[in-house]
Every structure is written in structure tokens, then in C-alpha cells.
């Protein structure tokens with residue numbers, strides 16, 4: 076299978092996995108031959124791309140962290156909560172319970188596939204950033220927590236806090252929240268209140284565990300100090316906060332926003348590594364880079380030597396040097412061959428980007 080970005084889909088391609096709509100309904104069963112109308116419909120689903128069958132990649136499995144049904148249902152739930160609060164409508168406790176259930180399902184999926192590295196590529200979308208970002212941060216945080224050996228109950232608390240980490244933004248002035256340019260000092264001061272406001276709201280409403288609330292409060296603290304709201308340092312920052320901050324920064328950096336293009340995953344990983352000990356807990360950074368698959372199995376990548384290939388395997392010890400099946404050399408088709416970037420004959424070759 077091969078992951079094809081949404082704008083590269085062509086008539087005649089065959090969908091390799093079931094595709095679900097916003098309410099979790101099946102909209103495109105696997106093995107469907109795509110036509111123009113279906114491609115138009117897929118584009119409206121706000122997904123980043125889909126897996127397709129391909130002669131040269133038939134033996135490559137789909138390695139999803141969570142499936143599209145679970146993802147879209149969680150996104151819809153979190154969107155409902157944000158929109159209710161933004162419009163000053165009361166949120167029924169039931170909505171939070173539904174989110175807790177969704178988080179439990181995500182935790183169970185991740186615990187069942189503990190060895191799997193985290194594939195975030197199919198979790199990226201062009202709009203509804205806040206809601207998809209919330210789900211991505213939850214998935215990444217749970218993945219880090221699972222690698223730390225947290226039990227199911229702790230993972231559920233961590234995931235719930237991560238899912239709602241930015242709930243406090245609903246209390247921030249909308250003009251500041253949606254401003255496209257850089258914020259003034261006073262606007263930034265207002266924006267910085269969101270982590271405390273989110274914590275305060277959940278604490279007052281008795282929503283989520285104390286640990287989950289602490290994760291929300293601490294998700295902008297920095298490991299060496301200088302973060303907000305409490306300028307906490309090191310282990311004075313709750314462990315959930317230290318985890319959520321890595322997940323939050325990684326997903327934000329790799330996401331396209333209206334005012335900037337997202338970094339490629341390897342640049343974002345360099346940033347996280349660069350922030351070791353100053354921004355992030357060094358032990359958690361070490362763990363994070365063993366769990367994230369920046370170029371997941373099935374994605375098409377461009378190499379520094381001009382070759383293009385599909386990732387066939389990832390390795391925990393060197394996440395930026397996957398196995399790749401080379402498919403193309405410029406415009407001329409060549410016979411596909413497998414290349415491991417960790418092999419001695421490929422040491423000077425790097426992945427430079429996803430290929431379209």
C-alpha cells in the first residue's frame with residue numbers, strides 16, 4: 076500500500092482502506108476504484124490523503140495509529156465541546172463522558188500495538204486545526220505515556236488532559252485568538268492565560284482527574300523555567316504537562332497553518348532535540364524520538380540524492396533513517412529496489428521531504 080496526499084489522487088487508483096465520515100459512518104469501502112466524483116467527495120472529508128493499492132507496494136502494510144473512524148468521531152466530539160463553550164452554551168457532562176470513552180478506546184488501541192511507532196501522517200488535515208490538533212496531541216501523549224509504562228488508568232487521564240489541553244482558548248478574546256499576524260505584548264499576555272483558564276474551568280466543573288487538570292495547567296511550562304503560568308521548573312512541572320508539551324510542539328510545528336507551512340517531520344524532531352533540557356524533559360525527548368515515525372510506512376519520500384521511494388519499515392533506534400523502496404529516478408522509471416538509509420552504502424543520503 077502507498078499513502079497518497081489528497082491532491083495527488085487520480086482516477087483509476089484503488090482505495091486500500093475503509094474511509095469514514097465525520098460521524099464515523101463508512102463513506103468509502105476499501106477496494107473502491109476512484110473516479111472524479113469520488114475524489115471530489117474524498118477531498119471534502121478533510122483528510123490529508125488515503126492509502127491506495129499499488130503494484131510496487133502490495134506487500135507494504137497500512138500502519139495506522141488510530142483508524143479514521145475513531146479519529147473523526149473524537150474530532151467531532153471535541154469540536155462540539157469547543158463550539159458550545161465559545162458560544163457560552165452549557166456543556167452537558169455527558170459530552171465529557173463521551174470524550175473519556177473515546178480516549179479509552181484510543182488507549183486500548185495503542186496498548187494493543189505497544190511496539191508500533193506513532194504514525195501521525197494520516198491525522199493531518201487542512202482545516203479544523205484546533206480539533207485535529209487536540210486529537211493528535213492526545214494520541215502522541217498516550218504513545219509517550221505507554222512507552223513510559225503507564226497503566227491504562229493513567230494513560231486515560233493523560234489522554235483526556237491532552238485532548239482538552241487548549242480548552243482554555245475558548246475564554247480568550249476571539250480577535251486575539253484568530254489574529255493572523257504576530258501578537259502584541261499585551262495580546263500575548265492575554266493568550267498566555269489559556270492554560271490557567273482551561274485548568275480552572277475543568278477544576279470548577281469537576282471534569283477530569285486532578286492529574287489531567289495539572290497537565291492542562293502545565294502544558295506551556297519549560298523544563299529549565301521561563302514558561303507559563305507558574306514559571307515551574309524540572310520535576311516541579313507535572314509529568315503529564317511535560318509529556319503534553321512535547322506532543323503539542325511537535326504537532327504544531329508539523330502542521331500547515333494559514334500563515335506558514337508546517338516543518339517537515341525531521342526538522343520538527345531536530346527542534347525537539349534542540350530543546351532538550353531547556354524546553355523539554357531530556358528523558359521524555361529520548362523516549363519520544365523512539366516512538367515517533369516521522370516518515371511512516373507507506374509514505375512516499377524524496378531523498379537528498381534525487382530518488383523517490385516508499386517507506387517500508389521504521390526503526391526505533393534511528394527514526395529518521397527508514398527502509399525505503401526506491402520507485403523513481405527523476406522522470407525515468409527504474410526497477411524498484413529496497414534501500415535502508417541505515418546501511419553503510421547510504422549513510423550520506425537523507426530524507427528531505429514527503430514526495431507528492
Ligand SMILES: [Fe+2]
Nearest residue numbers: 240241294295
Ligand atoms: Fe496551549
